[in-house]
Amino acid sequence: MRELTLPLSSDVIHSLAPFEQIFLSGKLYVGRDQVHKLLVQLLDEQKPLPLSLEGACIYYMGPSPAPEGKVIGACGPTTSARMDPFAPRLLDSGLKVMIGKGPRSEQVVQAIKRNQALYLQAYGGCGALYASCVRSFRTVAFAELGPEALLELEVEHFPLVVAITAQGASVFDR
Amino acid sequence: MKLAEHIANELIHAVTHVPDDVLQRLLWAQKTETSEASKAVLAAILKNLEIADAQHLPMCQDTGMFLVFVDVGKSCPLGLAAIEAAILEGCSLAVDKAYYRHSVVEEPVYARNNTLTNLPPVMWWQPVEGSSLTIQILLKGFGSENCCQVRMLNPTCGEEGVIEAVGAIVQAAGGKPCPPIFLGVGLGGSMDRAAYLSKRALLRPVNQQHTDAQYASLEEKILAKVQQTEIGSGGLGGTITALSVAIEHEPTHIAGLPLAVSINCWADRKAKIVWEGEDA
Incomplete structure (x- = not known):
C-alpha cells in the first residue's frame, strides 16, 4: 500500500487509480456543512477566507469531544453528497483533495476533472480507527459552530481509498 | 442503582460496542463477501470496533x-x-x-x-x-437517517410492489448510509405510523425473523432484492449490501398501503x- 504525504504533487495525483488503498500523512483541513456554506458565502462577497485553499485538502468530518489525554475523539468521515452544492466552487478556487464517504454529483465529478483534483473515501463509521491516526488538532475558524468548526489536523498513516481520480474515473460507476 | x-x-456501552447479534452479522459478512474492496471496508470496521473497545472511544x-x-x-x-x-x-x-x-x-x-x-x-x-x-x-x-423514505403505495401493489419500492429506496441511498446496512420496514397504519413502525423494526435482534411466516418470507425476499443492488460495503461494490431486514406491520385503510424504510448504518x-x- 502506498504511503502519500500532503500536499500531493500533480504527478502523484495523476498516478492514482480507483479502488487503490493508500495511507495519507500530513496537514489537512476539516470542514463540513456549515463551513462549506460560509466559505462559499465569503467567496461570493469577495472577502478573505480563514484558510488558503490553494492545493489544500479538506476532510468532511465533525469529531466527538476528545477524552482527557487524547488529541481528538472519534473522527470518521461524514457523507460527502451534502457538500456537493459547494464543492465545485471550492475546487475552482484551488482546493485539490477532498476526503469523505459516498458518491458525488456529476457536477462535482466534472469539477474534479476540470481542476485535476482528487476525491478520497475514508472508511465510514470508523471514528475510533481514525482517532488513532491524528497527531495534532487546531481550531482555525468558526469555533462557535462547535463540532462543525473549521479545523486543521496533522494526520499520520490515514487509511483511505481512491474514489474519484483527476481523470474522472470513479469507484461508484458500475 | x-x-x-x-x-x-x-x-455508555452502546456507543462503544455494537450488540453481539450485530457483530455476528458483520463477521458473517467478512467471511461471505467476495469483493476485495468490500472486504477491506469490513476489515476496517472490525479493527475500528477493537480500537473503540480498547480506548473507550465512540x-x-x-x-x-x-x-x-x-x-x-x-x-x-x-x-x-x-x-x-x-x-x-x-x-x-x-x-x-x-x-x-x-x-x-x-x-x-x-x-x-x-x-x-x-x-x-x-x-x-x-x-x-x-x-x-x-x-x-x-x-x-444521520448519514443513514438522511436516506430513509416513506412511500404511499397503491393498495393493490402487493408483495411485488413492496419489494420493488424498498429496492429503489436502497438503490437511491447507494454508498451514502455507511453500508452494510440494517433495514427497518414499516407497513400499514398511516404515513407517520409506518415511519414509526420502520424505526421500531430496527429494535428487533437482527438474527430474529418475523414471527408470521408470510412476513418472514417477505423479509427474505426484500433482503435478496437489496443484495442485487451490489452496492457493497462502503458503496465500493460487493455481494452484501444489507445485513438484515425487519418488518413491522399494522392494520391500514382500504385505500392505502403506507411503506416506510428506515436505514441504519453498520454501526447499529x-x-x-x-x-x-x-x-x-
Whole structure:
C-alpha cells in the first residue's frame, strides 16, 4: 500500500487509480456543512477566507469531544453528497483533495476533472480507527459552530481509498 | 442503582460496542463477501470496533440522536414524570461520561444553534398491559437517517410492489448510509405510523425473523432484492449490501398501503433497559 504525504504533487495525483488503498500523512483541513456554506458565502462577497485553499485538502468530518489525554475523539468521515452544492466552487478556487464517504454529483465529478483534483473515501463509521491516526488538532475558524468548526489536523498513516481520480474515473460507476 | 444510572451505563456501552447479534452479522459478512474492496471496508470496521473497545472511544463520531421507545405498563408503579426525568438524566450522564458528540440543534431551519447537550431525545410512549417498564434507545446516526423514505403505495401493489419500492429506496441511498446496512420496514397504519413502525423494526435482534411466516418470507425476499443492488460495503461494490431486514406491520385503510424504510448504518447501536424496580 502506498504511503502519500500532503500536499500531493500533480504527478502523484495523476498516478492514482480507483479502488487503490493508500495511507495519507500530513496537514489537512476539516470542514463540513456549515463551513462549506460560509466559505462559499465569503467567496461570493469577495472577502478573505480563514484558510488558503490553494492545493489544500479538506476532510468532511465533525469529531466527538476528545477524552482527557487524547488529541481528538472519534473522527470518521461524514457523507460527502451534502457538500456537493459547494464543492465545485471550492475546487475552482484551488482546493485539490477532498476526503469523505459516498458518491458525488456529476457536477462535482466534472469539477474534479476540470481542476485535476482528487476525491478520497475514508472508511465510514470508523471514528475510533481514525482517532488513532491524528497527531495534532487546531481550531482555525468558526469555533462557535462547535463540532462543525473549521479545523486543521496533522494526520499520520490515514487509511483511505481512491474514489474519484483527476481523470474522472470513479469507484461508484458500475 | 437508580434508573437514570442504569440507563447511562447502557448508553455508555452502546456507543462503544455494537450488540453481539450485530457483530455476528458483520463477521458473517467478512467471511461471505467476495469483493476485495468490500472486504477491506469490513476489515476496517472490525479493527475500528477493537480500537473503540480498547480506548473507550465512540466507534463513530456521529454518536447519533437518541430515539427512545418507552413501553410502559398501565399499572407501572412509576409515574410518567419520574420515568421521563430518569431518561433525560440517563442520556445526559452518558453524553458527558462517554464523550458523545453534541449533534442536536435547537431548531431546524434558521439559527440551528447547537443545544450542547445532545438533547432532547425523540421519544415515543406506548402503553402496554401489566406493570412492566421497557426502555429501548437507538443511537441513530444521520448519514443513514438522511436516506430513509416513506412511500404511499397503491393498495393493490402487493408483495411485488413492496419489494420493488424498498429496492429503489436502497438503490437511491447507494454508498451514502455507511453500508452494510440494517433495514427497518414499516407497513400499514398511516404515513407517520409506518415511519414509526420502520424505526421500531430496527429494535428487533437482527438474527430474529418475523414471527408470521408470510412476513418472514417477505423479509427474505426484500433482503435478496437489496443484495442485487451490489452496492457493497462502503458503496465500493460487493455481494452484501444489507445485513438484515425487519418488518413491522399494522392494520391500514382500504385505500392505502403506507411503506416506510428506515436505514441504519453498520454501526447499529442500541440499548435495552427492562426495569423492575418499585421506584426510579
